Amino acid sequence: MSIKHGLLALLQEGPKYGYQLRGEFEVATGATWPLNIGQVYTTLTRLERDNLVRGDAGSADKDGRSMYEITDAGRAELAKWFETPVTRESRPRDELAIKLALALTVPGVDVRAVVQRQRMATMQSLQELTRLKRSSTDGEISWQLVVESMIFAAEAEIRWLDHCESMLVRHRGTPRPAVPQTYEVPAGEQEARS
Amino acid sequence: MSIKHGLLALLQEGPKYGYQLRGEFEVATGATWPLNIGQVYTTLTRLERDNLVRGDAGSADKDGRSMYEITDAGRAELAKWFETPVTRESRPRDELAIKLALALTVPGVDVRAVVQRQRMATMQSLQELTRLKRSSTDGEISWQLVVESMIFAAEAEIRWLDHCESMLVRHRGTPRPAVPQTYEVPAGEQEARS
């Protein structure tokens, strides 16, 4: 849904061709998620199939590049996209949350180690993001906001991981099915638990 | 990748059948993302195709339910999952960030309105999440941590939206650079409404 609408948005400025779309998309979003050129074409094909864009309507430009043009239906779809907020439900499942939840649920997983490895990794990418942000004072504003959205998310994730750890400490030995904790399970110690 | 590994994790406790997996998955993650039963079976089929689980190896249980069992390869894959942190790159594109970036990039979009609508929606889901968290003091701990991960994320999102708005104010009036060079811009077609 992101790329699809992103391309639509760019096409609202006027007809464009494949590589141009990739270029402008990456300028806008900061190449943070590099966009494979092949995907631009597959997405354009699907948009055309759904009548949201028209390919080669006025035919190719003078250099023979195929131009794509947004349709009225496309404009409507795009307007709807901008009008409708992104909801929790529309988001993909958070893999990290699931991983932690299941690490807590099934026996034989060193949850502390998972949390700590993750915190390490997240802190490192936070550092890289900060460096990235710093190295771009003048650049496009949209660029910068995208990086900052990741920074905010990474910070929140670290806070959450800390919170998880403190919950873990509080939880040690309290209820539930005695996960053999702290270190590697000695082989063959997994009691069947019911 | 989340569901796939989630099911693998549950299967490490021992052979289970479809509905059982859905139930335990939702107990662990809090039914925050309801898991369609059909998806359990499609995922199991694909896991079996990849030799990560074995279906009906010891054949069905006494009540005729088909049991699935994790294989050694599955256990290895699962261990790898728990060992490897979730990286920024492995995450899906953030639709909200893209939306904002493109709202800033293309003309004719009321960015302030987009931000404000989103803040409103996020605040509301934050409220619901808080209520949800409160109404579950005793429940499974993993349950609660998942809800809290969403709360942390929502809070970060609101902070980011505020940040965006203040950036907008600071940026207002600054002419947009950008816009391509390679191609002749078709006579002003972009209507500001939409």
Next chain:
DNA sequence: CGACACATGTAACACGTTACATGATTTG
């Protein structure tokens, strides 16, 4: 010339998701 970037596409796959078909069992 040969390497490389530009340019357009197609094929195929992974994952998530839903809708449907089918039957057994439970329960009001």
Next chain:
DNA sequence: CAAATCATGTAACGTGTTACATGTGTCG
């Protein structure tokens, strides 16, 4: 009995993603 729930699956679709085929143009 009828409806609901449990239970297992299949088919098909949407989006994202990569690998490949193919050709043009440019430049050292």
